[in-house]
Amino acid sequence: MKTAFVTDSGTGETIEQLRQDGIYSVPLQVSYDHQNFNDSLDITIDEVYEKMREGKMLNTSLPSLGKIEELFTQLKEEGYERIFAVPICRGLSGTIDAMEMIAQQLGLVFEYVDCYVTAVVQGYLIRLAKRMMEQGMSVEETKEACAQVIHTTDTVLLPDDLQHLKRGGRLTPLAATLGGLLKIKPILAINEHTKGKIDVAGKVRTMSKAMDTVIERMKQAGVDSSYSITVAHADDAVQAEVYRKKIEDALEGVRVHVIKLVSVVGVHTGRGCQALQYFKPFDQQ
Structure with missing residues (x-):
C-alpha cells in the first residue's frame, strides 16, 4: 500500500x-x-x-x-x-x-x-x-x-512572562497577578503522562533556579549522552546559552542544541520562555 x-x-x-x-x-x-x-x-x-x-x-x-x-x-x-x-x-x-x-x-x-x-x-x-x-x-x-x-520524551517550559499567559487565557488573572507579585517562575511540563496537555510541574523564584530544577529532573530520568537534547528559546538567545552551558556542565558528555522556539508554542508562552525537550532516539535504545 x-x-x-x-x-x-x-x-x-x-x-x-x-x-x-x-x-x-x-x-x-x-x-x-x-x-x-x-x-x-x-x-x-x-x-x-x-x-x-x-x-x-x-x-x-x-x-x-x-x-x-x-x-x-x-x-x-x-x-x-x-x-x-x-x-x-x-x-x-x-x-x-x-x-x-x-x-x-x-x-x-x-x-x-x-x-x-x-x-x-x-x-x-x-x-x-x-x-x-x-x-x-x-x-x-x-x-x-x-x-x-x-x-523517553519530556518537554519542560520556563515562561518568563506570566501576563502573556494570562492574556492568552492559559493562566487565570489572579494566578498571574500573584505570580508577578511573588516573582514566581512556573515550571510547565508536557509529555505522555500529561496526555499532551501543559501541566504545572513546579514553582520557583528565579529563572536560574528553574533551570537547576529541570536539570535535576533530567538526572532523575537518567538522561545521558545518548539522548537528543534541545533548548528552544522565545526570542532570548542569551539565556538559552546560559541554559545550554548549565546542562552540559551538569551532565557529563551531553551536547545541547539551541534553536528558536516554534511559533505555535512561543505565541502562547510569551517572549523570554526557555523550553527544553529531550528524548532517546530509537537507535540508542
Whole structure:
C-alpha cells in the first residue's frame, strides 16, 4: 500500500525542508489583528517574535481544512492509498482529528502517532516512521518504535512572562497577578503522562533556579549522552546559552542544541520562555 508521510509546521521546519526528506506538511495558523497567516509560509518565526515585541496578541489554530484537503487530494491523485501522520499532539490541537476526518472523506487509510507534544520530537518521529516502513516494518511495528521514543520524551517550559499567559487565557488573572507579585517562575511540563496537555510541574523564584530544577529532573530520568537534547528559546538567545552551558556542565558528555522556539508554542508562552525537550532516539535504545 503506497503510503505518504505527513506532519505539520509544529516541527519548526518549512514545507520545503521536509519535502527534501520525502515528507509532506501542512501549515498551522497564526493569527493577529483578525487575520490568519499560514505558519512558515505567510509568517516566519522571526516575524512572529517581531509582532510580539510590538505588543501584538497572537493566537494559533489548526491548519485550515482547505489546506489539508488540498494536500490529501493531491496525494490520492498521485496514487497514495494511506496517510501515516505525526502531527502536533491532540492535547494542543485538533489537527489529528481534522486530518483523520478528511482522509476518511477521501477514502484514504489514516494511521497516526500522537507524540504528546510538538517541535523536535515530532520531526524526529515522522522521519523514524518513514525510515522504518521503507525498511519493511509494519504499521504496528512502526508505531511501537515511535512509542518507545515517546516513553523517553519530556518537554519542560520556563515562561518568563506570566501576563502573556494570562492574556492568552492559559493562566487565570489572579494566578498571574500573584505570580508577578511573588516573582514566581512556573515550571510547565508536557509529555505522555500529561496526555499532551501543559501541566504545572513546579514553582520557583528565579529563572536560574528553574533551570537547576529541570536539570535535576533530567538526572532523575537518567538522561545521558545518548539522548537528543534541545533548548528552544522565545526570542532570548542569551539565556538559552546560559541554559545550554548549565546542562552540559551538569551532565557529563551531553551536547545541547539551541534553536528558536516554534511559533505555535512561543505565541502562547510569551517572549523570554526557555523550553527544553529531550528524548532517546530509537537507535540508542
